[in-house]
Amino acid sequence: xxxxxxxxxxxxxxNLKKINLxxxxxxxxxxxxxxxxxxxxxxxxxxxxxILEIFSKRAKSKEGKLQVELAELMYRKSRLVRAWxxxxxxxxxxxxxxxxxELQIELDRRLIQEKILKIKTSLKKVKSRRNQQRKxxxxxxxxxxxxxxxxxxxxxxxxxxxxxxxxxxxxxxFETLDTKTGRVYLGEGxxxxxxxxxxxxxxxxxxxxxxxxxxxxxxxxxxxxxxxxDISDIDYKNKEKVTIExxxxxxxxxxxxxxxxxxxxxxxxxxxxxxxxxxxFISAYTGxxxxxxxxxxxxx
Numbered sequence: 019x020x021x022x023x024x025x026x027x028x029x030x031x032x033n034l035k036k037i038n039l040x041x042x043x044x045x046x047x048x049x050x051x052x053x054x055x056x057x058x059x060x061x062x063x064x065x066x067x068x069i070l071e072i073f074s075k076r077a078k079s080k081e082g083k084l085q086v087e088l089a090e091l092m093y094r095k096s097r098l099v100r101a102w103x104x105x106x107x108x109x110x111x112x113x114x115x116x117x118x119x120e121l122q123i124e125l126d127r128r129l130i131q132e133k134i135l136k137i138k139t140s141l142k143k144v145k146s147r148r149n150q151q152r153k154x155x156x157x158x159x160x161x162x163x164x165x166x167x168x169x170x171x172x173x174x175x176x177x178x179x180x181x182x183x184x185x186x187x188x189x190x191x192f193e194t195l196d197t198k199t200g201r202v203y204l205g206e207g208x209x210x211x212x213x214x215x216x217x218x219x220x221x222x223x224x225x226x227x228x229x230x231x232x233x234x235x236x237x238x239x240x241x242x243x244x245x246x247x248d249i250s251d252i253d254y255k256n257k258e259k260v261t262i263e264x265x266x267x268x269x270x271x272x273x274x275x276x277x278x279x280x281x282x283x284x285x286x287x288x289x290x291x292x293x294x295x296x297x298x299f300i301s302a303y304t305g306x307x308x309x310x311x312x313x314x315x316x317x318x
Contacts, residue, residue: 019050025057032060041068045221048097066093066223073226081144085233088137089225095130141231148235151199162211163202163279163315164240166265168257169217171248172283174198176302177214180312197233204316213240218264220257227267234268242318243270243278249299250287279318281311 019042020028031037039061040054046064054062063071070090077083165173178184181200198214213236227234237243245261247254258280265275279298286301298314300307 019044019046020054028058032058039063045223051097065221066225069219069223069226081141081233084137084140084144085230088134088141089223089228089230091130091134091137092225092228093223095127095134098126098130145231145235160209160211161242161318162199162213162240163242163244163318164213164215164237165244165246166215166237166278167217167246167261168248169219171217171246171251171257172302173217173246174214176246176281176283176300177212179302179305179308181212197236202312202315204312208316210315218261220260222264222267227264237265237268237270243274245278245280247280247282248284249282250284254282279314 028040032040037060040058040063042054042062042064044064045066046054046062051062051064070086070093073086074090077086165177167173177198177200180202183198183200197216200212200214202210202212204210215236216230216233243265245258247258247261251257262275266272281298281300283300283302285299285306286304298307298311300311302308
């Protein structure tokens, strides 16, 4: 991945500035990570590792913590070779002659696998509870809209603005890891259900898609998706594409993706943007365009 020249530059920088951690903004294989650590003699963390670090700090609910722990265990399991290169004999066989013993790496793998199965069982209960909640919503003829989009696009602020709730909403990545639901009054006795979901990111690690299946299922079963886009972001078009790709990875149907409502948020940070009346330009922060958006939601 990196040539000798770049490695040499990193070593010089490391020695000069007493650096003890290298973060690589790419997904490293376990072998690449081990080779870099052997060469540099410092800790190396890749894109997946840093995202998992952020997730572990943001997870608040029991469900969120379980999902993050599952992703971390799946990640660690593939990287055990880094910790146990010596393959130390842990214990001998139980027969008279004595078997070759269980290698430490094999023991660790087995313990991690047991933990993974335990967490998956707990998450199955979460999935079952969500199914019950969805059935109740269907019974009450409650139409549900799910907020989706790139991380930090302002989904939680829009959720609070529409539902009048006070969920945590900060200008940081992955502030929302736990699915939240609320009711929105659209006028004339019409209510809809609104679901706030985890934000997406480019090159999302497969472990996260796998671990957050229970949460992402909400997108599959929601009646309509609302894609929240940060219009003040110079790279907003690419982030729209990332959202669509992630929805496909989460097994959301093409028809639902095609019928998705796109809402361009943070217009207050981009006042010079040229916008037309037929598009949903809003500011969840100032309230601009919210009433027009609610009028449009009535027709869905």
